[in-house]
Amino acid sequence: xxxxxxxxxxxxxxxxxxxxxxxxxxxxxxxxxxxxxxxxxxxxxxxxxxxxxxxxxxxxxxxxxxxxxxxxxxxxxxxxxxxxxxxxxxxxxxxxxxxxxxxxxxxxxxxxxxxxxxxxxxxxxxxxxxxxxxxxxxxxxxxxxx
Ligand code: FES
Numbered sequence: 317x318x319x320x321x322x323x324x325x326x327x328x329x330x331x332x333x334x335x336x337x338x339x340x341x342x343x344x345x346x347x348x349x350x351x352x353x354x355x356x357x358x359x360x361x362x363x364x365x366x367x368x369x370x371x372x373x374x375x376x377x378x379x380x381x382x383x384x385x386x387x388x389x390x391x392x393x394x395x396x397x398x399x400x401x402x403x404x405x406x407x408x409x410x411x412x413x414x415x416x417x418x419x420x421x422x423x424x425x426x427x428x429x430x431x432x433x434x435x436x437x438x439x440x441x442x443x444x445x446x447x448x449x450x451x452x453x454x455x456x457x458x459x460x461x462x
Contacts, residue, residue, distance in 0.1 A: 318375075319409035321383075326375045331385035333368045340436065342428025344447065346421055351377050355385070355425040359433055364388050364396055369425070376411055376418040380404050384422035396426060397443055424448065 318326075335356035342355045351373025358366035367389050369381040384404045388396040401419040405411050411419055428447035434440060 317412055318379075319411075321408045322376065322379045322411065325379040325382040325408065329369075329378055329382040331368050331382065331389070332370070334370060335366060335368050338368075338429075340429040340431070340433025342425045342430070342432055342447065344421055344424040344428050346373070346377075346417065348417060349374065351418070351421065353377060353381055353421045353425045355381070355422075355429045357388075357426075357429045357433060359393070362392055364391055364393070371421075373421070374415075374418055376415040377421055379408060380411075380419040380422040381425070383407050384426060388426060393430060393441055396430065397441070399423065399426060 334354075335358050338356035339359040340357045342357075343352065345352045351371070353373060354370045356368045357364055367385045369385050371378050371381045380401070384399060387399045387404065387407060391399075401416075401423040404422050405416070405419050424447065427444060430441055430444055431447050434444065
């Protein structure tokens with residue numbers, strides 16, 4: 317049912333953890349299943365120097381977070397914006413149809429973290445839309461923010 321790459325990223329997730337004083341943090345929740353994903357970006361001179369994630373969710377969400385962090389690491393903000401859920405799924409050799417919605421979290425979390433970065437620095441990132449606030453439950457894990 318799952319590709320080898322999905323299993324690999326699920327069993328050995330890359331870039332799991334958090335970044336202290338991150339340039340941008342994005343938290344998104346999946347209203348269908350209640351799973352939550354948090355992405356931390358360290359951005360310097362428009363380049364994503366480091367990225368970490370925390371996912372409270374299903375295996376497909378963990379695998380897509382892991383792959384998404386690999387795809388944006390070392391990239392420019394513009395390049396990171398092009399890392400869509402489709403690109404992440406392709407990099408994982410596909411996901412079962414019922415799990416496609418899980419990969420949307422990764423794209424949304426990266427966008428939310430970039431949005432946070434832009435807000436903190438008073439800049440505008442072309443083509444970036446404000447994060448969708450599906451509902452309020454994902455604010456629960458904000459308590460470690462200042
Ligand atoms: Fe919730 Fe996959 S089932 S993100």
